[in-house]
Amino acid sequence: MITENLKGKCSTIREVKDNLYKPGDAIIGGIFSLIYPQPFGVNFNEFPKRSREIFTAVIKNYQHVLSLIFAIGEINNNSKLLPNITLGSHIYDNLYDARITYEIMLDLLFTEQKNVTNYKDYMNIDVFAIIGGLNIENAKQMATVLSHFKIPQLNYGAFETTLRNSANLPSLYRMSPRETIQPMGIVHLLLHFGWTWIGLIVSKDGDGESFQKILTSMLSKNSICVAYLYRLEGSASVWDYAYLEEMSKLNSELLLTKVNVVIVSGDYNSLSGLAILLGKDEYDENIDIGKVWITTARWDFTQPISWFISPTKTYNGTFSFSAHREPVPGFLDFLKTLTHDKALMRFLCFFWGTAFNCEFNGENFAFCEHSRVCNGKERLDSLPTYTFETEMTGQSFSIYNAVYAVAHALHSLHSLKQKTILNRRRSENIKPQPWQLNYFLNNIHFNNGAGQEILIENGEVATGYDIVNWFIFPNASVLKNLIATISTNHDFTVSKGDIVWNSRLKQIPPQSKCVESCHLGQSKMVQEGKPACCYGCILCPEGTFSNETDAIHCLKCPEDEYANQNKDNCNPKVFNFLSYREPLAISFIFLAVSCMAITVWVMQVFIRNWSTPIVKANNRNLTCILLTSILLCYFSSLLFIGRPGTVGCLIRQTAFGILFSIAVSCVLAKTIIVILAFLATKPGNRMRRWLGQKVANAIVLSCSLVQVCLCTAWLLSSPPFPDVEMNSNHGQIILECNEGSMTMFYCVLSYIGFLAILSFIIAFLARKLPDTFNEAKFITFSMLVFCCVWITFIPSYLCTKGKNIVAVEIFAILASNTALLAFIFLPKCYVIVLRADLNSRKMSIEKKGLPISGKL
Incomplete structure (x- = not known):
C-alpha cells in the first residue's frame, strides 16, 4: 500500500516498510501519522492521484512509535507485571488519511486480509488494544471498526465529546486531557x-x-x-x-x-x-x-x-x-540503542534518512543537494530540538501511559482468571478476550514504569x-x-519562570485590547453597536470609586469613608463635632467664662449694696434667682462643646430649656410686679395686697414647673441620644445629639418663646411709667433682643448641620443671655457703682413724688 507509493515516487529508500510487527502473546496495535503526502502540482484535467505527491516524514511524530516500543520493552522486562505474558506490537502509518486508517484497521485485526463483514474468526483476534487517533477523523474511523468487536481503543490525540458520550462506543478511552x-x-x-x-x-x-x-x-x-x-x-x-x-x-x-x-x-x-x-x-x-x-x-x-x-x-x-508529563528515566538510553534492532530500523529508515539527511544502500536522498550514506552511528540526541526531541513529549507520554494501562488491565484480567480456575478446580486455560479488558480500563489506578501515579476515571485519564x-x-x-x-x-x-516575549512587539508586556484601558476612578460603559470589548469609560459617580483598571462598575465607599478626588480610593471620613481645641469653641468658652465672671461681679455688687433703695426696688429675691439662672445658662452653653455623649445629650437641651424658663419667668414676674406697684399707688386700689413676695415666687415656680414637666415628658418618651450622620457632609462623619422627639424639642423652645413674648408685651405696655426705678424699658429692650435672637435661631437651626448647628445654638444662648444681663442689670450697676448719689431714699422721693417700697 504505502510501499508502492514510496517506491514509485520517492527515490529515497530502496525498501520502505509500512508497518512494524513484533510478535507476542498479546498484541497492542498502533496507528500513527508519520509520513505526510505533500502535493507539488495540481492538474485540473484529471482526478487527483498520489502520483503527484511527494512524501515527507513528520520527524517528531516518530517519537510516538518509539514511546510505544519503549513501554512494551519495559513491561516485558518487568517480572512483576504480566510475568507469564509477552506483549507484542503491530504498528502502522496512516499517512494522515482517514480512508487508509479504515483499511489499516482491517489489516490489523485480520492478518489474512479477510476484510469482510461476517468475521468467523472473531475469537482468534490477538490484538488486545489499539492506540492511535491523532485527529478526530482518524479516531472516528478506528471507532467505527473497533466498536463492533469492543476492542479497547486508546486515543492519545484530539478527542471529541460526542465520541466518548456515544453509547455505541463503549470501548473508547481518552489518554489526553479532557477537551474543556x-x-x-x-x-x-x-x-x-x-x-x-x-x-x-x-x-x-x-x-x-x-x-x-x-x-x-x-x-x-x-x-x-x-x-x-x-x-x-x-x-x-x-x-x-x-x-x-x-x-x-x-x-x-x-x-x-x-x-x-x-x-x-x-x-x-x-x-x-x-x-x-x-x-x-x-x-x-x-x-x-x-x-x-x-x-x-x-x-x-x-x-x-x-x-x-x-x-x-x-x-x-x-x-x-x-x-502534562513527567520525566521518564531510561528513554534517552533507549533512543541511543535503536540501531541495534534491524527490524525496527527497516521501519524507521525513511525517518532516519530524513532526520540525518543521509541515504540507505547507496541511493540518493530525494531533493537533497548534499547527502551522505547512513552509517548507523547517527545519534538522535544530536538533532536540533525542533527536529526531534529526546525528552518524551506530551503525546508520547500519553501513549506510554496507554501501554501501561493496557498491561495493568490485562494483568488484572489474568489474575481474575487464575482465581476463577482455582475456585472451580479446573486446569484448563481460558483464553482472555480483548473485550474483557473494558471492565478494568474504564476505572483503573496504577503506576507506570517511572513510578508515576496514573488514574483513569470513566474512561478518561485524570491529568x-x-x-x-x-x-x-x-x-x-x-x-x-x-x-x-x-x-x-x-x-x-x-510558575515563577521568566517569560520570553517576541522582540517585535511594540510594548512589553504586550497589550491586546480593542480600546485603551479605563483608568483608576473610571468604569466601563457599553457602546451600542460595538463588541463588549470595545467599551467606553465614564468617571465614577460621587461616593463611589474604582481601584483597578477596566472596572466593570464603581464600588461604593463604606459609610465611614469617602471617595477621594481621583475616585480611585476611599479615605476615612473626618469626625465632625465642635471640639474644645477648635478656635470657634475656644472663642465660645472665652465669651461664656467672661460673661459668667461679669454675672458673678453683678451678684457681688448687688449683695454689697443689699440695703440700698435701688436693690430693694428690684425685688432682691427675684434678682438673685435671675442672676443665678443667667449664670447657669452661661454654664449650660459649655455642655454643647465636645464629643457628644449619652449623658451630655440627655442634659444639655433639658438644662438649657429649664434654666431659660426660670430666667424668663423671673423677668415676667419682675414686669408684672412693676405694673402692680404703680397700680397700687392709686387711691382705693386693692392691688397693694398682690405686691408680696409670694406672688413673684408663684409666677416663677408655676412657669418653670410647666417647662420641667415638658422636659420630663421628653426624657421619658423619646430622649435625646448620641447619633452619627454619615452622608450629610462629604468626607465627614457628623457626631451629633439626635433630639429624639423633635416635637418635644420645639415644644420646649416654643414655651420659652411664649414666656419671652408675654414678658415683652407686658413690659412694652409699661414702658412709659415713671422711670426713677422703672425697669419696664430695660425689660422691653432685653426681651426684644431675646425674641429676635431665638426667632433667627429657628431657620438657622434647620439649615445647618454638624458642628455649625451647635455653634448657632451656643451663640443664641450667649446672645439672649447677655441681653438679659446687659439691659436689666448693667444700668443699675452703673447707678450703684458710679452714681451713688442717685441711690438714696431722698432722691427717690424727690423724683415725681413716687412711693418707695422695698417690695418693688
Missing part, C-alpha cells in the same frame, strides 16, 4: 495578562469546530472578544486559488490589525499553510509579524513543514499547551496541561520554559 481543560487554560492565560481582544485560527475540521465552540463560549462568559476568526483547510489544497486567497486575507489581518494575541488550534496538516506564511517572515522584509501566539497541543509549530523551512523568530514568546513559553535561538534550537499549569478541575497555577 485546554480552552479553560487559554481563558485563564488571557485573563492573567489582561488580553481581551484576540484573533482565532482553527482547522476546518471536526477538531477545529469542537474547539471553537467550546472556546468561544468560555471567552464570551469572561468578556473576551474575538476580533477575527479563520478556519483553514488542510494543505492538500495548498495550491488552490481559494486557499491562497484565504491565506492572503489572513496575512493582511495579521499585519494590519491591532490584535497582538492570536490563538491557533490545528494539526500539522491543516496549519501547514499558516506555517509557510509565518516562515516567510524570516526572509521577506515586507512581512513583519510580531504577535503573541497561543497554540494548542495539536500543533507543534517547531515541526518543519518541509526540508527548507525551520522554526523562525516569529514564534519567539509563543505559549503552547502540552499534556491536566502544562503551558510552556518558547524561545527560538538563531540556530533554530529551542528553549522551553514552564510558566503555568492547569489541572483537571481547572485550577490555574502560575
Whole structure:
C-alpha cells in the first residue's frame, strides 16, 4: 500500500516498510501519522492521484512509535507485571488519511486480509488494544471498526465529546486531557495578562469546530472578544486559488490589525499553510509579524513543514499547551540503542534518512543537494530540538501511559482468571478476550514504569496541561520554559519562570485590547453597536470609586469613608463635632467664662449694696434667682462643646430649656410686679395686697414647673441620644445629639418663646411709667433682643448641620443671655457703682413724688 507509493515516487529508500510487527502473546496495535503526502502540482484535467505527491516524514511524530516500543520493552522486562505474558506490537502509518486508517484497521485485526463483514474468526483476534487517533477523523474511523468487536481503543490525540458520550462506543478511552481543560487554560492565560481582544485560527475540521465552540463560549462568559476568526483547510489544497486567497486575507489581518494575541488550534496538516506564511517572515522584509501566539497541543509549530523551512523568530514568546508529563528515566538510553534492532530500523529508515539527511544502500536522498550514506552511528540526541526531541513529549507520554494501562488491565484480567480456575478446580486455560479488558480500563489506578501515579476515571485519564513559553535561538534550537499549569478541575497555577516575549512587539508586556484601558476612578460603559470589548469609560459617580483598571462598575465607599478626588480610593471620613481645641469653641468658652465672671461681679455688687433703695426696688429675691439662672445658662452653653455623649445629650437641651424658663419667668414676674406697684399707688386700689413676695415666687415656680414637666415628658418618651450622620457632609462623619422627639424639642423652645413674648408685651405696655426705678424699658429692650435672637435661631437651626448647628445654638444662648444681663442689670450697676448719689431714699422721693417700697 504505502510501499508502492514510496517506491514509485520517492527515490529515497530502496525498501520502505509500512508497518512494524513484533510478535507476542498479546498484541497492542498502533496507528500513527508519520509520513505526510505533500502535493507539488495540481492538474485540473484529471482526478487527483498520489502520483503527484511527494512524501515527507513528520520527524517528531516518530517519537510516538518509539514511546510505544519503549513501554512494551519495559513491561516485558518487568517480572512483576504480566510475568507469564509477552506483549507484542503491530504498528502502522496512516499517512494522515482517514480512508487508509479504515483499511489499516482491517489489516490489523485480520492478518489474512479477510476484510469482510461476517468475521468467523472473531475469537482468534490477538490484538488486545489499539492506540492511535491523532485527529478526530482518524479516531472516528478506528471507532467505527473497533466498536463492533469492543476492542479497547486508546486515543492519545484530539478527542471529541460526542465520541466518548456515544453509547455505541463503549470501548473508547481518552489518554489526553479532557477537551474543556485546554480552552479553560487559554481563558485563564488571557485573563492573567489582561488580553481581551484576540484573533482565532482553527482547522476546518471536526477538531477545529469542537474547539471553537467550546472556546468561544468560555471567552464570551469572561468578556473576551474575538476580533477575527479563520478556519483553514488542510494543505492538500495548498495550491488552490481559494486557499491562497484565504491565506492572503489572513496575512493582511495579521499585519494590519491591532490584535497582538492570536490563538491557533490545528494539526500539522491543516496549519501547514499558516506555517509557510509565518516562515516567510524570516526572509521577506515586507512581512513583519510580531504577535503573541497561543497554540494548542495539536500543533507543534517547531515541526518543519518541509526540508527548507525551520522554526523562525516569529514564534519567539509563543505559549503552547502540552499534556502534562513527567520525566521518564531510561528513554534517552533507549533512543541511543535503536540501531541495534534491524527490524525496527527497516521501519524507521525513511525517518532516519530524513532526520540525518543521509541515504540507505547507496541511493540518493530525494531533493537533497548534499547527502551522505547512513552509517548507523547517527545519534538522535544530536538533532536540533525542533527536529526531534529526546525528552518524551506530551503525546508520547500519553501513549506510554496507554501501554501501561493496557498491561495493568490485562494483568488484572489474568489474575481474575487464575482465581476463577482455582475456585472451580479446573486446569484448563481460558483464553482472555480483548473485550474483557473494558471492565478494568474504564476505572483503573496504577503506576507506570517511572513510578508515576496514573488514574483513569470513566474512561478518561485524570491529568491536566502544562503551558510552556518558547524561545527560538538563531540556530533554530529551542528553549522551553514552564510558566503555568492547569489541572483537571481547572485550577490555574502560575510558575515563577521568566517569560520570553517576541522582540517585535511594540510594548512589553504586550497589550491586546480593542480600546485603551479605563483608568483608576473610571468604569466601563457599553457602546451600542460595538463588541463588549470595545467599551467606553465614564468617571465614577460621587461616593463611589474604582481601584483597578477596566472596572466593570464603581464600588461604593463604606459609610465611614469617602471617595477621594481621583475616585480611585476611599479615605476615612473626618469626625465632625465642635471640639474644645477648635478656635470657634475656644472663642465660645472665652465669651461664656467672661460673661459668667461679669454675672458673678453683678451678684457681688448687688449683695454689697443689699440695703440700698435701688436693690430693694428690684425685688432682691427675684434678682438673685435671675442672676443665678443667667449664670447657669452661661454654664449650660459649655455642655454643647465636645464629643457628644449619652449623658451630655440627655442634659444639655433639658438644662438649657429649664434654666431659660426660670430666667424668663423671673423677668415676667419682675414686669408684672412693676405694673402692680404703680397700680397700687392709686387711691382705693386693692392691688397693694398682690405686691408680696409670694406672688413673684408663684409666677416663677408655676412657669418653670410647666417647662420641667415638658422636659420630663421628653426624657421619658423619646430622649435625646448620641447619633452619627454619615452622608450629610462629604468626607465627614457628623457626631451629633439626635433630639429624639423633635416635637418635644420645639415644644420646649416654643414655651420659652411664649414666656419671652408675654414678658415683652407686658413690659412694652409699661414702658412709659415713671422711670426713677422703672425697669419696664430695660425689660422691653432685653426681651426684644431675646425674641429676635431665638426667632433667627429657628431657620438657622434647620439649615445647618454638624458642628455649625451647635455653634448657632451656643451663640443664641450667649446672645439672649447677655441681653438679659446687659439691659436689666448693667444700668443699675452703673447707678450703684458710679452714681451713688442717685441711690438714696431722698432722691427717690424727690423724683415725681413716687412711693418707695422695698417690695418693688
